[in-house]
Amino acid sequence: MNGEIVIQAQGVHKAFGELEILKGVSLEVRRGEVVVLIGASGSGKTTFIRCINLLEDIQAGSIRVNGALMGYRERPDGRLVRDSERNIARRRRDIGMVFQRFNLFPHMTALENIIEAPIQVLGVARDTAVAEARALLARVRLSEKADHYPAQLSGGQQQRVAIARALAMKPQAMLFDEPTSALDPETVGEVLEVMKALAEDGMTMVVVTHEMGFAKEVADRVVVLHQGELIEEGPPAQVFGNPHHPRTREFLSRVL
Protein backbone atom coordinates (compact mmCIF):
# COMPACT_ATOMS: atom_id res chain seq x y z
CA MET A 1 0.00 0.00 0.00
CA ASN A 2 1.49 3.28 -0.91
CA GLY A 3 -1.49 5.56 -1.26
CA GLU A 4 -1.59 8.86 0.58
CA ILE A 5 -2.10 8.82 4.33
CA VAL A 6 -5.75 9.35 5.30
CA ILE A 7 -5.60 8.84 9.06
CA GLN A 8 -2.51 9.62 11.03
CA ALA A 9 -2.52 9.15 14.80
CA GLN A 10 0.59 10.10 16.75
CA GLY A 11 1.23 9.27 20.39
CA VAL A 12 -2.44 9.28 21.35
CA HIS A 13 -2.97 9.32 25.11
CA LYS A 14 -6.39 8.91 26.66
CA ALA A 15 -7.27 8.59 30.32
CA PHE A 16 -10.56 8.38 32.15
CA GLY A 17 -9.59 10.03 35.41
CA GLU A 18 -6.77 7.98 36.89
CA LEU A 19 -7.26 5.13 34.47
CA GLU A 20 -4.99 5.37 31.46
CA ILE A 21 -6.64 3.67 28.51
CA LEU A 22 -4.27 4.63 25.71
CA LYS A 23 -0.59 5.12 26.41
CA GLY A 24 0.69 6.71 23.24
CA VAL A 25 -0.73 4.89 20.25
CA SER A 26 0.49 5.79 16.76
CA LEU A 27 -1.05 4.49 13.59
CA GLU A 28 -1.11 5.50 9.94
CA VAL A 29 -3.81 4.38 7.56
CA ARG A 30 -3.38 4.88 3.84
CA ARG A 31 -6.07 5.37 1.26
CA GLY A 32 -7.81 2.12 0.39
CA GLU A 33 -6.22 0.26 3.25
CA VAL A 34 -8.15 -2.03 5.60
CA VAL A 35 -6.69 -2.06 9.09
CA VAL A 36 -8.09 -4.43 11.66
CA LEU A 37 -7.51 -3.73 15.35
CA ILE A 38 -7.51 -6.73 17.64
CA GLY A 39 -6.75 -7.21 21.29
CA ALA A 40 -8.29 -8.37 24.52
CA SER A 41 -11.20 -6.42 25.94
CA GLY A 42 -9.88 -3.44 27.84
CA SER A 43 -6.91 -3.13 25.51
CA GLY A 44 -8.18 0.25 24.30
CA LYS A 45 -9.06 -0.60 20.70
CA THR A 46 -12.62 0.76 20.86
CA THR A 47 -11.47 3.87 22.69
CA PHE A 48 -8.82 4.40 20.05
CA ILE A 49 -11.20 4.50 17.10
CA ARG A 50 -13.63 6.66 19.07
CA CYS A 51 -10.74 9.11 19.51
CA ILE A 52 -10.22 9.25 15.75
CA ASN A 53 -13.52 11.04 15.16
CA LEU A 54 -13.40 12.86 18.49
CA LEU A 55 -16.19 11.03 20.26
CA GLU A 56 -13.53 10.95 22.99
CA ASP A 57 -11.14 13.82 23.48
CA ILE A 58 -7.50 12.94 23.92
CA GLN A 59 -5.05 14.15 26.54
CA ALA A 60 -1.91 14.07 24.42
CA GLY A 61 -0.82 13.26 20.90
CA SER A 62 -2.51 14.23 17.68
CA ILE A 63 -4.88 12.85 15.11
CA ARG A 64 -4.82 14.02 11.53
CA VAL A 65 -7.29 13.20 8.81
CA ASN A 66 -6.14 14.07 5.30
CA GLY A 67 -3.28 15.96 6.91
CA ALA A 68 -5.45 18.32 8.95
CA LEU A 69 -5.54 18.11 12.72
CA MET A 70 -8.74 16.85 14.31
CA GLY A 71 -10.12 18.91 17.17
CA TYR A 72 -7.45 21.59 17.14
CA ARG A 73 -6.42 24.49 14.99
CA GLU A 74 -2.81 25.28 14.41
CA ARG A 75 -2.03 28.94 14.95
CA PRO A 76 0.53 30.51 12.61
CA ASP A 77 2.99 30.47 15.50
CA GLY A 78 2.54 26.71 15.82
CA ARG A 79 0.44 26.79 18.99
CA LEU A 80 -2.62 24.58 19.12
CA VAL A 81 -6.02 25.88 20.11
CA ARG A 82 -9.12 23.79 20.61
CA ASP A 83 -11.36 23.96 17.59
CA SER A 84 -14.97 25.15 17.76
CA GLU A 85 -17.78 22.61 18.03
CA ARG A 86 -18.90 23.69 14.61
CA ASN A 87 -15.58 22.91 12.97
CA ILE A 88 -15.30 19.62 14.80
CA ALA A 89 -18.74 18.68 13.48
CA ARG A 90 -17.57 19.63 10.00
CA ARG A 91 -14.47 17.45 10.28
CA ARG A 92 -16.52 14.46 11.42
CA ARG A 93 -18.31 14.37 8.08
CA ASP A 94 -15.17 12.91 6.52
CA ILE A 95 -15.24 9.84 8.75
CA GLY A 96 -18.10 7.38 8.83
CA MET A 97 -18.68 5.42 11.99
CA VAL A 98 -20.50 2.15 12.56
CA PHE A 99 -21.34 1.29 16.14
CA GLN A 100 -21.59 -1.96 18.00
CA ARG A 101 -25.20 -1.22 18.93
CA PHE A 102 -26.13 0.24 15.51
CA ASN A 103 -27.60 3.44 17.00
CA LEU A 104 -30.11 3.87 14.21
CA PHE A 105 -32.62 6.65 14.81
CA PRO A 106 -35.67 4.72 16.05
CA HIS A 107 -38.19 7.39 15.01
CA MET A 108 -37.16 7.23 11.35
CA THR A 109 -37.51 4.55 8.71
CA ALA A 110 -34.43 2.93 7.19
CA LEU A 111 -34.58 5.35 4.26
CA GLU A 112 -35.10 8.37 6.51
CA ASN A 113 -32.14 7.28 8.63
CA ILE A 114 -29.95 7.35 5.54
CA ILE A 115 -31.12 10.65 4.05
CA GLU A 116 -31.17 12.53 7.36
CA ALA A 117 -27.55 13.64 7.51
CA PRO A 118 -27.04 14.32 3.78
CA ILE A 119 -30.07 16.63 3.82
CA GLN A 120 -29.56 18.22 7.24
CA VAL A 121 -25.78 18.41 7.32
CA LEU A 122 -24.62 18.52 3.71
CA GLY A 123 -27.65 20.34 2.34
CA VAL A 124 -28.27 17.80 -0.41
CA ALA A 125 -31.63 18.15 -2.17
CA ARG A 126 -34.19 15.65 -0.95
CA ASP A 127 -34.69 13.94 -4.32
CA THR A 128 -30.97 13.43 -4.77
CA ALA A 129 -30.59 12.15 -1.22
CA VAL A 130 -33.44 9.70 -1.66
CA ALA A 131 -32.01 8.39 -4.93
CA GLU A 132 -28.60 7.92 -3.36
CA ALA A 133 -30.11 6.29 -0.30
CA ARG A 134 -31.99 3.80 -2.48
CA ALA A 135 -28.76 2.96 -4.27
CA LEU A 136 -27.04 2.46 -0.91
CA LEU A 137 -29.86 0.26 0.35
CA ALA A 138 -29.46 -1.85 -2.78
CA ARG A 139 -25.74 -2.06 -2.08
CA VAL A 140 -26.38 -3.47 1.39
CA ARG A 141 -29.16 -5.62 -0.13
CA LEU A 142 -32.03 -4.11 1.82
CA SER A 143 -33.99 -2.34 -0.91
CA GLU A 144 -37.25 -3.91 0.22
CA LYS A 145 -36.81 -2.64 3.79
CA ALA A 146 -36.62 1.08 2.93
CA ASP A 147 -39.85 1.94 4.74
CA HIS A 148 -39.31 -0.25 7.80
CA TYR A 149 -38.51 1.22 11.18
CA PRO A 150 -35.38 -0.05 12.96
CA ALA A 151 -37.51 -1.92 15.51
CA GLN A 152 -38.93 -3.97 12.63
CA LEU A 153 -35.50 -5.07 11.39
CA SER A 154 -33.18 -7.81 12.62
CA GLY A 155 -29.84 -6.89 14.14
CA GLY A 156 -27.97 -7.73 10.98
CA GLN A 157 -30.38 -5.65 8.88
CA GLN A 158 -30.10 -2.72 11.27
CA GLN A 159 -26.33 -2.85 11.10
CA ARG A 160 -26.43 -2.87 7.29
CA VAL A 161 -28.71 0.19 7.34
CA ALA A 162 -26.23 1.81 9.75
CA ILE A 163 -23.42 1.12 7.27
CA ALA A 164 -25.49 2.65 4.46
CA ARG A 165 -26.23 5.66 6.68
CA ALA A 166 -22.54 6.27 7.26
CA LEU A 167 -21.74 5.79 3.57
CA ALA A 168 -24.35 8.36 2.58
CA MET A 169 -22.00 11.07 3.85
CA LYS A 170 -19.40 9.91 1.30
CA PRO A 171 -16.71 9.62 3.96
CA GLN A 172 -12.99 9.39 3.30
CA ALA A 173 -12.70 6.55 5.76
CA MET A 174 -14.98 4.29 7.76
CA LEU A 175 -14.55 3.25 11.37
CA PHE A 176 -16.19 0.05 12.59
CA ASP A 177 -16.52 -0.43 16.33
CA GLU A 178 -17.13 -4.15 16.88
CA PRO A 179 -19.89 -4.11 14.26
CA THR A 180 -20.89 -7.73 14.75
CA SER A 181 -20.53 -8.12 18.52
CA ALA A 182 -24.17 -7.36 19.27
CA LEU A 183 -25.53 -9.62 16.54
CA ASP A 184 -27.10 -13.06 16.58
CA PRO A 185 -24.61 -15.54 15.15
CA GLU A 186 -26.72 -16.18 12.06
CA THR A 187 -26.71 -12.52 11.00
CA VAL A 188 -23.00 -11.90 11.51
CA GLY A 189 -22.17 -13.24 8.06
CA GLU A 190 -24.41 -10.80 6.14
CA VAL A 191 -22.76 -7.80 7.82
CA LEU A 192 -19.24 -9.10 7.25
CA GLU A 193 -20.08 -9.69 3.60
CA VAL A 194 -21.18 -6.09 3.16
CA MET A 195 -17.98 -4.93 4.83
CA LYS A 196 -15.91 -7.19 2.60
CA ALA A 197 -17.57 -5.79 -0.51
CA LEU A 198 -16.88 -2.30 0.79
CA ALA A 199 -13.19 -3.16 1.26
CA GLU A 200 -13.05 -4.54 -2.27
CA ASP A 201 -14.48 -1.28 -3.57
CA GLY A 202 -11.44 0.45 -2.11
CA MET A 203 -12.93 2.04 1.01
CA THR A 204 -10.40 2.99 3.68
CA MET A 205 -11.44 1.11 6.78
CA VAL A 206 -10.39 0.78 10.40
CA VAL A 207 -12.17 -2.16 11.99
CA VAL A 208 -12.26 -3.22 15.61
CA THR A 209 -13.47 -6.79 15.67
CA HIS A 210 -13.26 -10.18 17.29
CA GLU A 211 -13.93 -11.86 13.96
CA MET A 212 -10.47 -13.29 13.28
CA GLY A 213 -11.69 -14.91 10.08
CA PHE A 214 -12.61 -11.49 8.71
CA ALA A 215 -9.24 -10.10 9.79
CA LYS A 216 -7.36 -12.89 8.04
CA GLU A 217 -9.35 -12.62 4.86
CA VAL A 218 -9.93 -8.90 4.41
CA ALA A 219 -7.31 -6.98 6.37
CA ASP A 220 -4.28 -5.48 4.68
CA ARG A 221 -2.77 -4.99 8.10
CA VAL A 222 -3.58 -6.31 11.54
CA VAL A 223 -2.76 -4.20 14.58
CA VAL A 224 -2.61 -5.68 18.06
CA LEU A 225 -3.29 -3.53 21.11
CA HIS A 226 -2.46 -4.61 24.62
CA GLN A 227 -3.18 -2.49 27.70
CA GLY A 228 -3.25 0.73 25.75
CA GLU A 229 -0.18 0.11 23.67
CA LEU A 230 0.32 -1.01 20.11
CA ILE A 231 2.42 -4.11 20.49
CA GLU A 232 2.42 -5.58 17.02
CA GLU A 233 1.36 -4.82 13.48
CA GLY A 234 1.78 -6.46 10.17
CA PRO A 235 0.02 -8.33 7.38
CA PRO A 236 -2.47 -10.90 8.71
CA ALA A 237 -0.39 -13.85 7.56
CA GLN A 238 2.48 -12.66 9.71
CA VAL A 239 0.50 -11.59 12.79
CA PHE A 240 -1.59 -14.74 12.83
CA GLY A 241 1.07 -17.14 11.50
CA ASN A 242 4.18 -15.90 13.20
CA PRO A 243 3.46 -13.36 15.94
CA HIS A 244 6.52 -11.73 17.45
CA HIS A 245 5.15 -10.47 20.72
CA PRO A 246 4.46 -13.01 23.48
CA ARG A 247 1.24 -11.13 24.38
CA THR A 248 0.00 -11.52 20.82
CA ARG A 249 0.68 -15.24 20.94
CA GLU A 250 -1.13 -15.46 24.27
CA PHE A 251 -4.12 -13.49 22.95
CA LEU A 252 -4.35 -15.48 19.72
CA SER A 253 -4.10 -18.81 21.50
CA ARG A 254 -7.17 -17.78 23.48
CA VAL A 255 -9.34 -16.62 20.60
CA LEU A 256 -8.36 -18.92 17.74
Add this chain to the structure above:
Amino acid sequence: MNFNWDIFWHYLLQPSDIYLYGLWLTLTISVLAMLLGCSLGLLAALMRLSRNPLLQYPVRFYVWLMRGTPLLVQIVFLYTALAAGGIFRFEDLDLGLFTLPGNIQAAIIALGLNEGAYMAEIIRAGIGAVDRGQYEAGRSLGMTFPKLMRRIVLPQALRVIVPPIGNEFNVMLKNTTLVSVIGVPELLLSTQMVTSATFRVFELYLVVAIYFLALTTVWGFFQRWLERRFGKADAHASAPRRLFGRHAMKLLRGR
Protein backbone atom coordinates in the same frame (compact mmCIF):
# COMPACT_ATOMS: atom_id res chain seq x y z
CA MET B 1 -81.08 19.79 53.44
CA ASN B 2 -81.14 23.12 51.78
CA PHE B 3 -80.72 22.25 48.13
CA ASN B 4 -82.69 23.69 45.26
CA TRP B 5 -82.66 21.44 42.20
CA ASP B 6 -84.11 24.11 39.97
CA ILE B 7 -81.25 26.49 40.67
CA PHE B 8 -78.74 23.68 40.25
CA TRP B 9 -80.09 22.66 36.84
CA HIS B 10 -80.50 26.22 35.77
CA TYR B 11 -76.87 27.16 36.41
CA LEU B 12 -75.56 23.85 35.12
CA LEU B 13 -77.43 23.90 31.83
CA GLN B 14 -78.04 27.60 31.21
CA PRO B 15 -74.95 29.29 32.53
CA SER B 16 -75.04 33.04 32.66
CA ASP B 17 -72.65 35.19 30.62
CA ILE B 18 -70.53 35.79 33.68
CA TYR B 19 -70.04 32.03 33.94
CA LEU B 20 -69.23 31.58 30.28
CA TYR B 21 -66.72 34.39 30.46
CA GLY B 22 -65.18 32.67 33.49
CA LEU B 23 -64.96 29.42 31.56
CA TRP B 24 -63.35 31.17 28.64
CA LEU B 25 -60.82 32.85 30.93
CA THR B 26 -59.99 29.57 32.67
CA LEU B 27 -59.27 27.95 29.33
CA THR B 28 -57.35 30.86 27.83
CA ILE B 29 -55.21 31.36 30.90
CA SER B 30 -54.50 27.62 31.13
CA VAL B 31 -53.45 27.34 27.49
CA LEU B 32 -51.31 30.49 27.48
CA ALA B 33 -49.66 29.67 30.81
CA MET B 34 -48.99 26.14 29.57
CA LEU B 35 -47.39 27.43 26.37
CA LEU B 36 -45.26 29.80 28.40
CA GLY B 37 -44.39 26.98 30.79
CA CYS B 38 -43.39 24.64 27.97
CA SER B 39 -41.14 27.25 26.33
CA LEU B 40 -39.52 28.19 29.63
CA GLY B 41 -39.21 24.55 30.54
CA LEU B 42 -37.46 23.65 27.28
CA LEU B 43 -35.08 26.55 27.62
CA ALA B 44 -34.40 25.73 31.28
CA ALA B 45 -33.92 22.02 30.53
CA LEU B 46 -31.37 22.77 27.81
CA MET B 47 -29.56 25.22 30.10
CA ARG B 48 -29.64 22.71 32.94
CA LEU B 49 -28.04 20.05 30.71
CA SER B 50 -25.21 22.38 29.80
CA ARG B 51 -21.88 21.83 31.51
CA ASN B 52 -21.45 25.58 31.88
CA PRO B 53 -22.20 26.54 35.51
CA LEU B 54 -23.30 30.02 34.41
CA LEU B 55 -26.16 28.40 32.52
CA GLN B 56 -26.80 25.57 34.93
CA TYR B 57 -26.98 27.31 38.28
CA PRO B 58 -29.59 29.99 37.47
CA VAL B 59 -31.88 27.16 36.36
CA ARG B 60 -31.25 25.17 39.53
CA PHE B 61 -32.11 28.25 41.54
CA TYR B 62 -35.26 28.88 39.50
CA VAL B 63 -36.51 25.32 39.89
CA TRP B 64 -35.67 25.31 43.59
CA LEU B 65 -37.53 28.58 44.13
CA MET B 66 -40.61 27.68 42.12
CA ARG B 67 -40.98 24.22 43.58
CA GLY B 68 -40.19 25.36 47.10
CA THR B 69 -42.85 28.05 47.46
CA PRO B 70 -46.64 27.75 47.20
CA LEU B 71 -48.10 28.72 43.84
CA LEU B 72 -50.67 30.89 45.63
CA VAL B 73 -47.87 32.85 47.30
CA GLN B 74 -46.11 33.25 43.95
CA ILE B 75 -49.24 34.67 42.35
CA VAL B 76 -49.89 37.18 45.11
CA PHE B 77 -46.19 38.05 45.28
CA LEU B 78 -45.95 38.75 41.55
CA TYR B 79 -49.08 40.84 41.29
CA THR B 80 -49.73 42.39 44.69
CA ALA B 81 -46.46 42.31 46.62
CA LEU B 82 -44.27 43.66 43.82
CA ALA B 83 -46.71 46.50 43.23
CA ALA B 84 -46.97 47.25 46.96
CA GLY B 85 -43.20 47.31 47.20
CA GLY B 86 -43.12 49.81 44.36
CA ILE B 87 -40.99 47.48 42.26
CA PHE B 88 -43.27 46.52 39.41
CA ARG B 89 -46.91 47.07 38.66
CA PHE B 90 -48.85 45.18 36.00
CA GLU B 91 -50.71 47.77 33.94
CA ASP B 92 -53.66 47.10 31.66
CA LEU B 93 -52.41 46.55 28.15
CA ASP B 94 -54.29 48.04 25.24
CA LEU B 95 -54.03 45.54 22.40
CA GLY B 96 -56.27 47.42 19.96
CA LEU B 97 -59.04 44.82 19.72
CA PHE B 98 -59.30 44.44 23.48
CA THR B 99 -57.61 45.48 26.70
CA LEU B 100 -55.63 42.86 28.57
CA PRO B 101 -56.02 43.61 32.27
CA GLY B 102 -52.89 43.64 34.43
CA ASN B 103 -54.09 40.89 36.72
CA ILE B 104 -54.67 38.51 33.81
CA GLN B 105 -51.14 39.18 32.56
CA ALA B 106 -49.82 38.48 36.04
CA ALA B 107 -51.94 35.32 36.24
CA ILE B 108 -50.55 33.94 32.98
CA ILE B 109 -46.97 34.83 33.89
CA ALA B 110 -47.18 33.46 37.44
CA LEU B 111 -48.76 30.19 36.34
CA GLY B 112 -46.34 29.95 33.40
CA LEU B 113 -43.27 30.60 35.55
CA ASN B 114 -44.36 27.98 38.03
CA GLU B 115 -45.17 25.50 35.27
CA GLY B 116 -41.81 26.16 33.63
CA ALA B 117 -39.98 24.76 36.64
CA TYR B 118 -41.95 21.52 36.55
CA MET B 119 -41.67 21.32 32.77
CA ALA B 120 -37.90 21.82 33.00
CA GLU B 121 -37.62 18.69 35.11
CA ILE B 122 -39.97 16.74 32.85
CA ILE B 123 -38.15 17.74 29.67
CA ARG B 124 -34.78 17.09 31.30
CA ALA B 125 -35.91 13.60 32.23
CA GLY B 126 -37.20 13.08 28.68
CA ILE B 127 -33.93 14.17 27.13
CA GLY B 128 -32.06 12.06 29.66
CA ALA B 129 -34.06 9.01 28.60
CA VAL B 130 -32.68 9.20 25.05
CA ASP B 131 -29.87 6.71 24.56
CA ARG B 132 -26.32 8.09 24.53
CA GLY B 133 -25.69 6.18 21.34
CA GLN B 134 -28.15 8.49 19.57
CA TYR B 135 -25.97 11.50 20.35
CA GLU B 136 -22.89 9.65 19.17
CA ALA B 137 -24.56 8.57 15.96
CA GLY B 138 -25.71 12.12 15.28
CA ARG B 139 -22.33 13.60 16.07
CA SER B 140 -20.47 11.04 13.99
CA LEU B 141 -22.64 12.15 11.05
CA GLY B 142 -21.41 15.71 11.53
CA MET B 143 -24.49 17.18 13.23
CA THR B 144 -24.08 20.27 15.38
CA PHE B 145 -25.72 20.39 18.80
CA PRO B 146 -28.85 22.34 17.79
CA LYS B 147 -29.49 20.05 14.84
CA LEU B 148 -28.89 16.99 16.97
CA MET B 149 -31.41 18.24 19.51
CA ARG B 150 -34.04 19.25 17.00
CA ARG B 151 -33.89 16.26 14.67
CA ILE B 152 -32.75 13.36 16.83
CA VAL B 153 -33.04 13.90 20.57
CA LEU B 154 -36.20 15.97 21.11
CA PRO B 155 -38.44 13.89 18.81
CA GLN B 156 -37.47 10.83 20.84
CA ALA B 157 -37.72 12.65 24.16
CA LEU B 158 -41.26 13.71 23.22
CA ARG B 159 -42.56 10.19 23.82
CA VAL B 160 -41.41 10.37 27.40
CA ILE B 161 -42.49 13.99 27.78
CA VAL B 162 -46.02 13.88 26.36
CA PRO B 163 -47.74 11.77 29.07
CA PRO B 164 -46.58 13.96 31.98
CA ILE B 165 -47.35 17.12 29.96
CA GLY B 166 -50.91 15.87 29.80
CA ASN B 167 -50.99 15.55 33.55
CA GLU B 168 -49.45 18.98 33.95
CA PHE B 169 -52.21 20.54 31.87
CA ASN B 170 -54.81 18.77 33.95
CA VAL B 171 -53.22 20.32 37.07
CA MET B 172 -52.98 23.67 35.30
CA LEU B 173 -56.72 23.73 34.56
CA LYS B 174 -57.43 23.32 38.24
CA ASN B 175 -54.67 25.67 39.40
CA THR B 176 -56.21 28.56 37.49
CA THR B 177 -58.72 28.82 40.34
CA LEU B 178 -55.86 30.24 42.43
CA VAL B 179 -55.71 33.42 40.36
CA SER B 180 -59.16 34.33 41.70
CA VAL B 181 -57.25 35.85 44.64
CA ILE B 182 -55.86 38.59 42.41
CA GLY B 183 -59.31 39.27 41.05
CA VAL B 184 -59.25 37.42 37.74
CA PRO B 185 -62.90 36.50 37.11
CA GLU B 186 -62.28 32.89 36.06
CA LEU B 187 -64.72 30.10 36.91
CA LEU B 188 -64.22 30.13 40.68
CA LEU B 189 -64.43 33.88 41.10
CA SER B 190 -67.44 34.02 38.77
CA THR B 191 -69.11 31.45 41.00
CA GLN B 192 -68.27 33.48 44.08
CA MET B 193 -69.73 36.57 42.48
CA VAL B 194 -72.96 34.76 41.66
CA THR B 195 -73.21 33.22 45.12
CA SER B 196 -72.77 36.57 46.79
CA ALA B 197 -75.84 37.76 44.88
CA THR B 198 -77.98 34.59 45.18
CA PHE B 199 -76.64 32.94 48.37
CA ARG B 200 -77.04 29.53 46.67
CA VAL B 201 -73.57 28.36 47.72
CA PHE B 202 -74.10 24.60 47.74
CA GLU B 203 -75.72 24.44 44.30
CA LEU B 204 -73.25 26.76 42.63
CA TYR B 205 -70.11 25.17 44.03
CA LEU B 206 -71.46 21.82 42.90
CA VAL B 207 -71.92 23.29 39.45
CA VAL B 208 -68.39 24.66 39.34
CA ALA B 209 -67.01 21.30 40.47
CA ILE B 210 -68.92 19.61 37.65
CA TYR B 211 -67.59 22.13 35.17
CA PHE B 212 -64.04 21.33 36.16
CA LEU B 213 -64.75 17.62 36.04
CA ALA B 214 -66.09 18.06 32.52
CA LEU B 215 -62.99 20.04 31.47
CA THR B 216 -60.52 17.54 32.88
CA THR B 217 -62.49 14.61 31.46
CA VAL B 218 -62.53 16.05 27.97
CA TRP B 219 -58.82 16.76 28.31
CA GLY B 220 -58.29 13.18 29.50
CA PHE B 221 -59.75 11.82 26.26
CA PHE B 222 -57.55 14.14 24.23
CA GLN B 223 -54.54 13.14 26.31
CA ARG B 224 -55.11 9.45 25.63
CA TRP B 225 -55.32 10.16 21.90
CA LEU B 226 -52.12 12.21 22.11
CA GLU B 227 -50.27 9.44 23.90
CA ARG B 228 -51.40 6.88 21.34
CA ARG B 229 -50.23 9.12 18.54
CA PHE B 230 -46.79 9.81 19.94
CA GLY B 231 -46.36 6.22 21.06
CA LYS B 232 -46.59 5.03 17.45
CA ALA B 233 -43.65 3.20 15.89
CA ASP B 234 -42.30 2.95 19.39
CA ALA B 235 -41.60 -0.69 20.06
CA HIS B 236 -39.58 -0.03 23.16
CA ALA B 237 -41.35 1.38 26.18
CA SER B 238 -39.23 3.46 28.53
CA ALA B 239 -37.41 1.50 31.21
CA PRO B 240 -39.46 2.64 34.22
CA ARG B 241 -42.64 2.10 32.30
CA ARG B 242 -41.59 -1.45 31.49
CA LEU B 243 -40.82 -1.96 35.14
CA PHE B 244 -43.94 -0.56 36.74
CA GLY B 245 -46.48 -0.30 33.93
CA ARG B 246 -48.14 2.83 32.68
CA HIS B 247 -50.71 3.36 35.38
CA ALA B 248 -48.29 2.81 38.22
CA MET B 249 -46.04 5.46 36.64
CA LYS B 250 -48.92 7.91 36.66
CA LEU B 251 -49.42 7.30 40.35
CA LEU B 252 -45.69 7.54 41.05
CA ARG B 253 -45.54 10.93 39.38
CA GLY B 254 -47.87 11.87 42.11
CA ARG B 255 -49.62 14.96 40.82
